Amino acid sequence: MSSAIRFILNGEDVTLGDFAPTDTLLDYLRLRRRLTGTKEGCAEGDCGACTVLVGRLTDHGLAYEGVNACIRLMGSMHGTHVVTVEHLAAKDGALHPVQQAIVDCHGSQCGFCTPGFVMSLYGLWLSNDAPSRADIESALQGNLCRCTGYEPIVRAAEQVAANRPSALFDPLERDRAEIMAKLWSLQSATDTITVEKDGSRSVIPASLEAFAEALSQEPDATVVAGATDVGLWVTKQMRLLSPVIFINHLSELQSIAADGEGITIGAGVSYTEAHGFLEALIPAIGRLIDRIGGAQVRNMGTIGGNIANGSPIGDTPPPLIALGAQLTLRSHSGRRTMPLEDYFLAYGKQDRLPGEFVEKVLVPRPAENGHFAVYKISKRRDEDISALCGAFNMTLDANGRIEAIRIAFGGMAATPKRAKHVEAALIGQIWNWATISAARDAFDEDYQPLTDWRATADYRSLTAKNLLTRFFLETAGAPTELRRFEMEDA
Amino acid sequence: MDNSTFETKSVITGPMHASLKHDSAHKHVTGQAEYIDDIPEPAGTLHGGLGLSDRAHAEIVSIDLDAVRAAPGVVHVLTAADIPGFNDVASTGQRDEPLLATDLVQFHGQPIFAVIAETRDQARRAARLAKIEYRDLPHWTDIDGARQNGAPLVVEPMVLTRGEPQTEIEKPPLRIQASMTIGGQEHLYLESHIAMAIPGEDDDITVWSSTQHPSEVQHMVAHVLGIANHAVTVQIRRMGGGFGGKETQGNQFAALAAVAAKKLDRAVKFRPDRDEDMAMTGKRHDFRVEYDVAFDEDGRIHALDATYAARCGFSADLSGPVTDRALFHADSSYFYPHVQVRSQPLKTHTVSNTAFRGFGGPQGMLGAERIIEEIAYALGKDPLEIRKLNFYGQPGSGRTTTPYHQEVEDNIIARVVEELEASSDYQARRQAIIDFNANSPVIRKGIALTPVKFGISFTMTAYNQAGALVHLYQDGSIHLNHGGTEMGQGLYTKVAQVVADTFQVDIDRVKITATTTGKVPNTSATAASSGTDLNGMAALDAARQLKERLVDFACRQWKVERKEVEFLPNCIRIGEDIVPFDTLVRAAYYDRVHLSAAGFYKTPDIHWDRKAGRGRPFFYYAYGAACSEVSIDTLTGEYMVDRTDILHDVGKSLNPAIDIGQIEGGFVQGMGWLTTEELWWDDKGRLRTHAPSTYKIPLASDRPKIFNVRLAEWSENPAATIGRSKAVGEPPFMLAISVLEAISMAVASVADYAVCPRLDAPATPERVLMAVERLKAM
Structure with missing residues (x-):
């Protein structure tokens, strides 16, 4: 059993063993590390001023995604690479092309939202070298600017798309192999991590099995995947949560696959991943997911979390119910499956027993002639x-x-x-x-x-x-x- | 966008009229620009948390703070009893805004106490532990409620009258009486309010405050502490947005931090959470405009009588001047032969509403544009035709006098509108839209071209003054300070351009420094679009004084005539010699020349008599026009802005890039006000649209899909302003009225354009759908 999480912050290896389950990444960056380029605008994942990139190993390699540091909890940072706006410019002060484009296009006025826009556009720049206007607007859905009217920021995104001086210029391209090796060694450690502070406890289970076990022992624990909802319990309602079990890293919950029966979506699949998979198979759902939160929320939030929390305004249940989806709940002692619509009992009340968690949802494909x-x-x-x-x-x-x-x-x-x-x-x-x-x-x-x-x-x-x-x-x-x-x- | 609008007149970098980048752009994109929350805190800094009322209107029966005091990390709980001076932060002097409530609360979210703790988290948590007992009193939160309850007015209303409106309104053949409801708006500056107070010796205190009005914060902190103004220094390098929301609203946070800092002799920082910021700080006023307009068959207005009622909140704050400015713009760009307009500033049990870009002007103007729509639909004509018919005329036309008896002498609206009508291909597109609508059952389109004429100057004449301080150091570097604040609008850049241009030195020689009451005293709020007009001129005055001294010195030293001294880029020609700027400055120092100057400016030729409703409140007018095309879905009320073309007048632009940024940003912000931004209070008086999760400002994907913005390059301000430029902060906001009217036309299509849709603002999808339904039923 380990008692500290390990991650990379910009260019530095961090081992952190003293945080509460409710400690946010934003407060860690600003208050403990004085990385004040990342701003708090709303503390609810809606304005994007706190956007940072989080790199993690996926089936496709090392992927960096924008997230809202204000509602991202520290317990979910193990085995990741956190990249803040301070990491972009070269040591000699030369701006990254993304930063330079925003300067050249007059894309900042008051500048408070700007680091968040830089990070969102940087995320886009890393993943897409010929973004359409639709791609750009989609990448910026989670960033509010009250000054510019966005036009110069979109122009900057267009201007920079093709501007890639050399791989060595970009800190993440330059250090890619080294970072992958480090993350691989962090993620393949098999211990469950438990971090205690002032009587509170964060649990980062080593495996799905360990998660089921931990939840059976502490059925009242709060389970956190993307924290796009739980994060607000913390920042807005100031709830003290403990113990909290973090499951965003569990790859067993992150599979999404299609077969004759339909599409099986693991509870830990993010909206972004689901979008990538579903947009061709069920375009109507793809378009819907594109309108859930901003890109940062879609990178964090999960289909399973959207279902598990039972919100009357959650966006994924209506189409899934209409398609006749089947929900699988799992506990230490086994599984049960039910029609998704039966899971929602009443306002704030779901058919989930203590120790159970949402494991996956099976979505039948729409009929071909339907x-x-x-x-x-x-x-x-x-x-x-x-x-x-x-x-x-x-x-x-x-x-x-x-x-x-x-x-x-x-x-x-x-x-x-x-x-x-x-x-x-x-x-x-x-x-x-x-x-x-x-x-x-x-x-x-x-x-x-x-x-x-x-x-x-x-x-x-x-x-x-x-x-x-x-x-x-x-x-x-x-x-x-x-x-x-x-x-x-x- | 065209950055090369104007020819630069020299080879220095950063002259006037050049498209210079924002001075902090490099720091913005690297995260190095320091906002107040980023400044390293002094050792032992404490943090404030706020205890807010959860009643809209109630007597406080008892307050039990024992649990708050006992909470971890709490150092002190601040109540009104801790305030050594006046428990009052009213900017008006009306003493109607307690810093901390004692026996009465008048809105949900009013501060009652403040927790001072070792960390912000501890302070916020502890604040939730108070037990407060209330006795509820009747409350009302909107204009209807205020009227039903006979609510008092927060300030004396204003009336503007010209001609014989009472008798003339009966004469023309056509007359319409109706009303329009206009919603408020949250500023949603990305940086919420913040203040950090650092105690000093004697009575001294330094406050870093995110404010557009450092002098007022200085006065308010002194007032609350019961000390002299000279003991208080207020500083601000930059805000993360202001938009009027930081004109008076920062007072309370600065005052709380100052009281706590002096009491505890430690630095104290207050940074409200976004929800607290939205609950505790005022917004744009909602209005109800009741109009009675008489006009002829051509569509020419003969007489207008209108009442502009406003939701002001629990205190006066700036509601007086805001409702006044609504009346100043109740004419939009139109001549009313006979007119009476009056304000009704109503008290409500909501947070006190305040300044917001346009300052009542947008609401005044929107009412006028609705009246134009009414006339157009009544006559079956294009609203643009009615607009043109009613524009103010040129001097000598007999159609140049405003309802406040100022003559419109610089009128260029007809030319601006005509050029935009042509460049946007308005007529052909309007016809195409009418054709499209005839064959489209669900999706309908609309187009509208609307004008803007905005009066520039503070209507409180005393505010139209500014100061600046310029030092030349021995190495030829220049220190610039002035009373204006930087909130993103590029003021610091523009004023530095003025100084660089005056001395003919590269702009990187000019150091732009944080605004502080210690360097330039008695400043006005950076508001009313006046920042560059006032501070640019004050800085010019200071720079010219120094330049004169340098010229005097050069004449003495080189024994030449004044005309033989010429400032060239980064050097000075003195007779036959070319002397580098820094060499001359150093030589002047050794000759004991005074190398520091305070500049001053006051706007000439303005005066205003509010009681009489007469005067010349504005130095000049800024003009513009926008043409917007939208699509709406008549099944759901959803809409999209397909295209906007703007032609805007900034006189001879000091910085075309920054000005275009103001126009684009102002337009989109205005669009938000008129479309998706809706404030919603529940029956308990609690603001439920409390943060960006529930209050929806425009996103990148909401801006016009095609967005063409141009400056009226031929325009030069006939008034003697800095570089013949015009103010640009507020006027473009009202260009967004074109979006609301385009939506209105799309709605009107369902009733064959025969009925004025009377679409109120904000035109949320719900309001659009309900208007469609109403018209379909007609």
Whole structure:
């Protein structure tokens, strides 16, 4: 058993044995290391001023991803390479091309958000040498700038894309082999790590088996994967959590694979990884994931966490329920599987027993001759929580009758929920204007939504009905959804 | 963007009118730019946490802070009893804003006590342990609630009258009476408020404060501590955004830090969490505009009567001048032959609303543009045609007098609009959109071209003054200080350009230094777009004094006439000699020439009589126009801005790159105000859109998909401003009105453009859909 985590911070090897489970990476950087280039703007993962890159070994090698340091907990840093804005410029002060492009394009005004933008654009620059405008905007979804209006920052991203002076110029390209070797040695250590501080405890299990074991011994422990939700319990509600079991590193939970049955998504698969895998297989889900959080949140947050927390406004359950997904829960003593929709019992209450955790979800593919769509409605198009999110999965028979249909919505009830009355009104009917017009009112039997800051009950009810209309029009070949880039249609 | 808009007049780097980079750009991108939270803390620095009211309006029955005091790391719990001077941080002198509430709370989030602890985390945790007993009082949070409850006004309202509105409004054939609701806006500067106070000997205290108004923070800290102004030094190198949100709102954090620092004799830092910042600090005012307009069949306005009611919050703060400026811009760019407009600054149980880019102007102008829409839809015409018909005329036209009796003498709006109409291909695109809409059942498009005319000067005449301090050192390097603050707008860069240009030296010879009340006293807020106009002129004055002394010295030493002395790039021609700048400065020192100068400037020719509603409050006007095209989804109310073209007047730009940045950024910020940014209080008076998770400012993917921004390169300010430039901070914000009106046109298409959609702001997808539904039902 080890009692310290080990990671690399910029160019330095760090062994850290004194942190609380609620200690954030941002506070560690700013308060303990005086790396003050990384800023706190919101402490909830929404503004991106705290963006740093975290490198880790994946199946594809060493990958660097932008994350929000403000809600990233220290217990999840073992075996990673943390890169902050201070690491980019050369020792002689020469700017990295990404930094230089922002200077040249007048991309900073007050400058407070700028280090975060530098890191997001750096992450893009490392992974994509010919980004489209859509790629750039997607990479910047998690970064707020209140001064520039973004135009010069996007220009900087375009300008720098092809500017790669030499591999030696870039600190991460230059040291790649060395960093990989170090991370490999850190990650292959087989010990479970337990870090105690002032009576609190962080547990970093060595394996899935060790995780199940630890959870069975301490069923009340908080399980943290991406911390995109738990991080806010810490920063906003100031909850003291202990013990906390960190599972973001468990590769056993990170597999995603397709077979005849469907697509099996491990609970630890991040939105980013799921997006990469699903965008070709189920494009509608790919487009939805592109609108969950910003890139940083998608790099951290997991499908399993989105399900496990049972939020009524979680974006992944509606499409997964509409597709008839099956959830597998696991504990030290075994597994059980249930339809995903049965997992959500009531507001804040899920069918998860003490000691159980979400292991994976099996998503059947949409029928090849069927129609499947997901619509997310939010005040702001990107990086916003849904006012409502609806998914439609339908097959028609040869005569144009509705053979099967599953409709599920989030944001319309205390849990993600199927629209069974609407489904009943549709099934067996001819898929035409009269049918959907007649079925609209059934939404009122399925859902009595609330009014809150995201939308009124009236808007939610009306829009849910109108999304059925949109689905109808789209199956008739008339796309109605506004798309910012034509390529999204591809 | 075109960076080579103006020819530079010399070979120095950084002259006036050149597209220089922001002076801190290099430090921004490397993370080396220091904001207050990044400054190394003095040993033993303590941290503040805040105890806030969780009631909107209540008497405080009892406060039990025992558990707070007993919490780990707590050094002291600060209450009103600890305040040695006045428990008051009202910027107006009205004494209506206690620093810490004692027996009454008037909004959810009002500070009651502060915890001082060894760490920020300990202070924040301890603050949650207080037990406070309240007796609730009736509360209201919006304009309707205020009116229903007969709410008082926070300041004396203003009325502007010209002509005979009461009688003339009955005469023309057409008349419309309606109203528009306009939402507020959170500043969401990326750096939240912060202050660090360091105690000194005697009464001395130094406060680093993220403020646009160091002098006011100085006065407020002295007022709260009961000490003289001279004991307080307030400093700020840069803010992470301000936008008006740091004009008065920093007072409370600076005052709390100062009181704690003096009491405990240790440095104290206060940095609220984003949620606390949003709960505790004021926002843009929401407005209700009730208008009664009379016009003829051509669409020409004859008379207007309008009331501008505002949600002001629990105290006055800047609500007086903000609601005044709403009235100053209730004319937008239009001549009203007969007019009466009045303000109604209503008290509500919400945080006191404050300055925000445009300062009431955007709301005033938006009301006027709604009136134009009303007339256009009533007559079945293009709103642009109605706009042009009602523009102020040229001098001599009889159509140049504003409702506040200032003559519009520098009017270029017609030319700006005409050029943009052509360059954006407005007419053809509008027709194409009408054709598109006729065949598109779900997606509808709209286009609008709207003007901006914005009055430049503080309407409080005394604020239109500035000071600067310039030192020449013996090595020829230059130390520059002035009263303006840097919040990202590039003020420091522009003023340094003025100094470099005056001495004809490369700009890297000019050191830009943190704003401090110790170097330049009695400064005005960096606000009202005036930073460059005022401080640029003050710095010019200081630099010219020094230049004169150098010329005098050169004439003495070289025995030449003044006309034989010429400042060339980085050197001076004296008679036949060419002398490097630093050589001359050093020689001047040895000749005992005074190499430091304080500069001063006050704006000429302005005056204002608020009671009479007459005067010349503005030195000049800045103009601009924007044309925006949008698409909306009539099933969901979602929308997208497809294209925006802007032509904006900054006079002869001091720095085209920085000015274009202000225009782009101001436009997108304005777009946020009118689209996705919605403030939402629950029935307990708690702000539920409390942070960026719930309050949605524009993202990169919200900006216009095609975004063409140009300066009106032919424009030169006829007023004698610095380099004949014009102010640029606020005017572009209102270019975003074009987006709201384009959405409005798309909505109007569902009723064949026969009904004014009366789309209120912010036009969230919900408001758009509900407007579509309303029009469809007509």
